[in-house]
Amino acid sequence: MPSTIELLEAQPSPPDSGTLKVLAAFIDSARACAQACTSCAASALAEPDPGPLASCVAACLDCADVCLAAARIASRPLSVMRRDAAAALLQSCAGMCELTARECFRHEMHHQHCRLCMEAARTCLEACEMLLEEL
């Protein structure tokens, strides 16, 4: 399977290698976070007592949607004109990841899916902040 760096390098005018690494790290983190959120939400709904996990599921659903949109948009060559819109999207992504990490933290002792999701959300939050500095 192609790596994200290979895919970015195959673009007609790829970014320089420093930006490319930060961008690839963000794309990979956002895709992993979207997957962990989708999986955590579904696992929570399959638990014997899903009630106390409801707000965690809700946070995961939002977070998955924003991470996915951000990963797709970051995979496309970034024109100067849409830099502001991309930055706002990263800020939104960071905010949703923070919220998800906080929700999953409340359950990570009892649910492995929350622990994995919390870690993925924290990693994505850091990657958002790294990419925001690069833009």
Next chain:
Amino acid sequence: MPSTIELLEAQPSPPDSGTLKVLAAFIDSARACAQACTSCAASALAEPDPGPLASCVAACLDCADVCLAAARIASRPLSVMRRDAAAALLQSCAGMCELTARECFRHEMHHQHCRLCMEAARTCLEACEMLLEEL
């Protein structure tokens, strides 16, 4: 088919009717813009000479992704905690709509799909701004 207002009113603690109207208008505009962008991009690719429309297609793809994520997130009950992340998402959505409207404006004389998409993007841009004031 259920209207967006009916769906919002069916939530356990729906927003008051003023907010609900602004929220429903945004959700409907963002869903319509995502659809118009998806359709415009596909129509452009099916044109006899798609080359000059390439940057328009690229803008439409980004715009569809952000509008869709924003419409889904706005369809979920808005907790106070995720207000900032939602506001950033709306700002991103507004930015992408503005860019799409500008790209499609360059072609709206020759392509009906660009005219329809431009109008949908402008409507969504206004709805973003209205909802940002309400948050």
Next chain:
Amino acid sequence: MPSTIELLEAQPSPPDSGTLKVLAAFIDSARACAQACTSCAASALAEPDPGPLASCVAACLDCADVCLAAARIASRPLSVMRRDAAAALLQSCAGMCELTARECFRHEMHHQHCRLCMEAARTCLEACEMLLEEL
């Protein structure tokens, strides 16, 4: 906001008016069902006792994903080559809608969001079957 029929008519080689109507009805039903599912899932998670609704939420999440993918793909000009892949997608969409309608039926007396979602899923199921006959 542009209607689905207007968007389809703006394609370079639109389908004939009979097919176009069936196609537009499907796209509108699938988009409405995706929205109703997204909204029903979020509303269920915000209920005071969401536990008994967990399998309903899970069905809604799957159904929303398939309806959305099907609506996007049906919005793009349909080449002969991808007819089989599109038909399989419609069959999957019909199956997920049937499952969602059944899950929501169990709760529609107590939750308006389930009633709305059940109706949207049934409408989409019928529209899938109409379009499958047309392909």
Next chain:
Amino acid sequence: MPSTIELLEAQPSPPDSGTLKVLAAFIDSARACAQACTSCAASALAEPDPGPLASCVAACLDCADVCLAAARIASRPLSVMRRDAAAALLQSCAGMCELTARECFRHEMHHQHCRLCMEAARTCLEACEMLLEEL
């Protein structure tokens, strides 16, 4: 970042380890194919002469949507009831991957993004077939 196998093992009733491996291989392939398609489409649109790549871009957009929906649904615990709907989705996914691989094959000598996307689509096609046998 959590692996797909870890995420599946964190589900309340994970599948047995044979099924789990096939399922994880499919989820990873479908996510990678969706990413390669999104990236290939965007790279093609940024080429100096995107016209000849238009039908490749169109195939990639469809393929990305179906792969993404299939990966999300495969990430959720698979109830017996939705087995048929899931199988139809896998068949659709296989068909779209085959079409994408064929389109990208026509350009892989000249465009590295088409070569990477062709490989990802072929891998996903095989993973679809493996999982269909397992269902």
